[in-house]
Amino acid sequence: MTLTDHPTVTRDRWIADRKALLAREKELTQLRDRIAAERRALPWVRLEKDYVFDTADGPRSLSELFQGRRQLLVQHFMFGPGWEQGCKSCSYMADHLDGMALHLAHRDIALLVVSRAPLSELLRFRERMGWQFPWASSQGSDFNRDFHVSFEPEDRQDGEVYYNFHMTAFPQTEAPGISVFYKDDAGAVFHTYSTFGRGVEVMMGTYSLVDLTPKGRDEDGLSYTMEWVRHHDRYEDMPPAPASCCGADKA
Template sequence: MTANIPHPVVTRDRWIAERKTLLAQEKQLTQARDRLAEARRALPWVRLEQDYVFDTAHGPRRLSELFQGRRQLLVQHFMFGPGWEQGCKSCSFMADHLDGMAAHLAHRDIALLAVSRAPLAELLAFKARMGWRFDWASSNGNDFNRDFHVSFAPEDRKDGEVYYNFHMTPFPKDEAPGISIFYKDDAGDVFHTYSTFGRGVEVMMGTYNLVDLTPKGRDEAGLAYTMEWVRHHDRYEDAPAGAACCGGAKA
């Protein structure tokens, strides 16, 4: 059992008064988020000159063929490099939210796709272990990850920094997380409309929105984006027996 959290205790009237003050701040944030979403939709687009070919469970497919009959495609740049024993735990935390959202997003003309640089066989084995249903494609044979600055070759590093999140920055790994949005028009042309990286990927982490409502919150050190408490969902200490259906991966 966890220890109690020291905290002020007040009357109901005092609580209501302070809650109303916080409510005003929350409304300001909601309105600011609405304005930000409008500005995001107003961004200009970039036409893709290359129709990348991916390895998928249905054979080689071009990016333009992965929209599942829809105009919009949301891609999770999932950190999973060739030869890794398992996918990144934080990217897995993100991906845990996808299947529940898929039907709702489909009715907003949005298809979902995870993309990683690991070979397809490695992705599918991990997908089976985690029990996921969303589509996952391998970019192992193309430059998609490097072009969108979520995979880094040695020559991409300059003085220990790589181009990530739209600026040069230190990044310790060869793979990075992100989300990118694409649109396909009637002519079949594909446009890049938006990408977000770093803590911007929290938009996919609905669990955090609920955790942030609670007294303990994320229970992370300071303001750092540590996610130290997060595990693969079959690697928590109280995970049900047999949750790891494929085995072989280390925590």
């Protein structure tokens, strides 16, 4: 089925088909709610390492980055040492953060973006992109490797690394992800959840709207490589699409 050869029907037939699809959408909504409950019920892991990050306010531990809240949502942003700029797909994710930050704060959730590049490079890129969210450098700590979003040569076995909870042939030294942490009254920090691969689409609200349209993502033949995405200040010229910076295991 294509846009140029798409069926056209009467309004009554459209309503009938739409109601059938609505039933399926309700099934998906109910399944999503059940999975969300299962996610909240997952056991936690208490962090034993005292990770320290380089921030605009100086060195800070993970516990100090909760911004007075109990919950912390971290975007693992692909930006390695020496990179010219951050990953375009991670930038697409990050474009959604500033608008959500205030609302999340009122649900006791702080936002933090973490990358392995030096802080000066992160802040320079953040200024270029016009973002306001806090961005911390994990360079010099084990944070990225412990959460399996940065890979050293010794992490590869037969060309594969441990990513998205299994061994896979991920092509880059940095990978995208989202991790969630909770801090109790005693100051102990717990890792409660992480998602990788296509799981990071929860941060891409634009996709939810694109999925409502006839053309959709135009990615069916691209294995969801996001080749159409550009840094938001680079759409005008639209150079030939490069390979996705995070296109590996997309499931």
